[in-house]
Amino acid sequence: MSETSIAAAAEPTSFAFDPLSDEQIAIILKRYPPGRQASAVIPVLYVVQKQMGRLTGSAWVPRVAMDAVAALLEMPPIRVYEVATFYLMFNTKPIGRFHLQVCTTTPCWLRGSDDVVAACKRATGIQHMGETSVDGLFTMTEVECLGACVNAPMMQINDDYYEDLDGPRTEALLAAFRRGETPPIGSTIGREGSMSVGGPTTLTDEAALWNPEHYAAERRARAEAEAAAAAAAAAPPPAAPPPAGE
Ligand code: FES
Missing domain, CATH: 1.10.10.1590 (NADH-quinone oxidoreductase subunit E)
Known part of the structure; x- marks a missing residue:
């Protein structure tokens, strides 16, 4: 349309x-x-x-x-x-097939939401927030924090979140929608949940105590050591050696 x-x-x-x-x-x-x-x-x-x-x-x-x-x-x-x-989630005027709700609140802005907005404009021809592209595919809206700041900058497209955006990734995303594809939702750099950009930095050692099997083994070993120490403490003292010369 x-x-x-x-x-x-x-x-x-x-x-x-x-x-x-x-x-x-x-x-x-x-x-x-x-x-x-x-x-x-x-x-x-x-x-x-x-x-x-x-x-x-x-x-x-x-x-x-x-x-x-x-x-x-x-x-x-x-x-x-x-x-x-x-409520902002209700559109009281017709919109495009894809509603680009770009978050520009401080965490997203600090992480590059200006680049996301610029990329949306380049990819759609939209000049200002609130406009719909001439082909009727896209409407761009500026929104406040959508609660995904941990993977900022991000935008919501229809019901889905797309995170860790930059200019080129935003343009690629919109090109995919234009081709009729549905890109995977979430982080566009493959981040899982809110883990660090460089990958997990904690709980990475398989032998660490958080691993249930190793934790159980460690507890068993400690219990055995404590039992051995208690048994040693309860045992009668060794007999004194006979005096020299007897
Ligand atoms: S500031 Fe953009 S999701 Fe929170």
């Missing part, structure tokens, strides 16, 4: 939950006691956004869908609008 067609697709005149959404909403509503369905407004809005992404390629929440949520949850529409417009 091009940027023009995205704009043209804005604000549909009707919205209906599809069967998959109906199924998901039925599960969500069971979590709340009768009369408290309004508490489900956030997860239900999320279902709407996923449905829009599934059916149109643009994951957003149109006004008519907010009205449908209000009717479903028996709450005033304004209460749904307030929630949908307050």
